[in-house]
Amino acid sequence: MKKLSVFIAKGGTGKTTTAVNLSAGLAERGKRVVLVDADPQGCVSSYFNIEPTGGLAELILGEKIKLVRLRNNFVVMTSGGSRLWDVTGKLSQTPDRYTHVSKAFARLRDCDFIIFDCAPSLDVLTYNVLNYSDNVLVPVSMDYLSALSAVETVNAIHRFRETGNGRVFGVLPTFYDKRTRMSRIILRMIKDHFGKLVTETIIRTNTQINEAPSTGSTVFEHAPYSYGAADYLNLVDEVDARL
Numbered sequence: 139m140k141k142l143s144v145f146i147a148k149g150g151t152g153k154t155t156t157a158v159n160l161s162a163g164l165a166e167r168g169k170r171v172v173l174v175d176a177d178p179q180g181c182v183s184s185y186f187n188i189e190p191t192g193g194l195a196e197l198i199l200g201e202k203i204k205l206v207r208l209r210n211n212f213v214v215m216t217s218g219g220s221r222l223w224d225v226t227g228k229l230s231q232t233p234d235r236y237t238h239v240s241k242a243f244a245r246l247r248d249c250d251f252i253i254f255d256c257a258p259s260l261d262v263l264t265y266n267v268l269n270y271s272d273n274v275l276v277p278v279s280m281d282y283l284s285a286l287s288a289v290e291t292v293n294a295i296h297r298f299r300e301t302g303n304g305r306v307f308g309v310l311p312t313f314y315d316k317r318t319r320m321s322r323i324i325l326r327m328i329k330d331h332f333g334k335l336v337t338e339t340i341i342r343t344n345t346q347i348n349e350a351p352s353t354g355s356t357v358f359e360h361a362p363y364s365y366g367a368a369d370y371l372n373l374v375d376e377v378d379a380r381l
Contacts, residue, residue, distance in 0.1 A: 139249060140381045143176075143271040143304060145256035145264065147294070148287035151279040152312035154181040155347060156373070157255035160275075162356040163374035165212035169250040172205070174215045176267050177257040178222040185351045188216055195221035197242045198229075226263040236301075239266035260294055268298055273307035273381065277341075278328060280313050280321040285328055292332070307380070308337040310373070315343045339373040342366070 144157040154177075161173040175182035176194055183190035192204035195218025205213045218225070229235050246252070254267045268274060274295055278288040288309055295306055309332045315321045329336050341347075344366030350357045357367045 139246075139252065141252045141254075141271045141273070142307065142377070142381070143254040143256050143267050143274045144277065145254075145258075145268070145274055145291065146276050146278060146284070146287055147258055147260050147291045148284055149258040151258075151277045151284050151287075152341060152347075153258065153277050154185060154255050155351070156275070156277050156310065156312065156341070156370075157253055158182065158185055159347075159356050159358070159370040160373055160377060161251070161253045162209065162212060162358060163370055164251055164253075164378065165209055166358065167374060167378060168211065169378070170211045170248065171251045171253060172213050172215060172246070172249045174252060174254045174267075175217040176254045176263065178217055178220070178226065178263075179257065180217045180219060182214060182255050183216045183219075185354070186214065187354050188214060190216040190219040192216065193218040193222075194242075195219070195225045198225050198238050200242075222263070226261060229266065230262040235262055236265050236269045239263075240270040243270060260291075265298065268295065268304035271304045274304045275307050275310055275337075275377075277310045277312045278324075280311065280315070280318075280324040282320075282324065285324050285331075288328060289331060292335070306335055307377070309335050310337045310339065310341065312341040313343050314340050337373070337376060339369060339376050341369045341373070344369070 161171045165171045180190040193216030207213045278284045346361030346364040347366035350360040
C-alpha cells in the first residue's frame with residue numbers, strides 16, 4: 139500500500155486538481171485508490187459535490203465513517219467538514235500529536251494507493267499526514283511566491299524527516315505556459331534549485347483542466363484528448379513507475 143501526500147504550504151498551485159486527477163488516473167490503470175480530503179476547507183468534497191461528513195475527522199475520533207465510491211477502483215474519504223478544524227485543534231494538545239492519522243489508518247486494507255490532498259499550511263494535521271505518508275508530491279505554479287513556498291515546504295519536509303516520515307517524491311511544475319517569460323524563468327529557477335527532485339512531468343496551463351471541477355468530473359472525463367489529460371497521464375505513469 140503506497141501512501142502519497144500532495145502538499146505545498148501555499149494555495150492556488152493546483153494541489154487539489156493534482157490529487158484528484160492523479161488518483162483518477164491511477165484508478166483507470168487498475169489501481170485501487172483512496173483519495174483522502176485532508177483539508178478542513180473540503181476542496182475534494184467541493185470538487186465532486188460530496189457532503190463532507192463521515193470522513194477523516196470521524197476516523198481520527200474513532201467514529202463511523204463513510205467512504206464515497208466515485209468510479210471503479212476510486213473512493214474518496216471526505217474531510218469531515220468543519221469538525222476537522224476542531225480535531226486539528228485538539229491534536230496539538232496531545233503528547234503523541236503527530237501519530238493520530240497513522241493510528242487511525244492502521245486498519246485500512248485492500249487498496250494500492252492512499253493519496254492525501256493536504257491543507258496549504260504546516261499545521262499539526264499536515265504533520266500527522268506527512269508522518270503517515272511515505273512520499274510527498276509538491277506542486278508549484280509558475281510564479282515567484284509559489285517557487286519560494288516550494289523551497290520552504292521542501293526544507294520543512296526534510297527537517298521533519300528527522301522524526302517522521304514523508305520523503306519528497308518530487309516537485310511538480312504546474313500552470314506552465316512556455317509562451318510567457320515568467321513561466322520559463324520560474325521553471326529554470328526550480329530546476330536549478332531542486333535538480334533531480336523536479337518531476338519529468340510538467341502540467342501545462344489548460345482551460346479544460348480548469349473547467350473539469352465545474353462538472354464534477356476529472357480532466358480525463360471532461361476532455362480526454364486535451365493536453366491537460368495527457369500531462370496528468372504522464373504524471374500517473376511517473377508515479378506508478380517510481381513508487
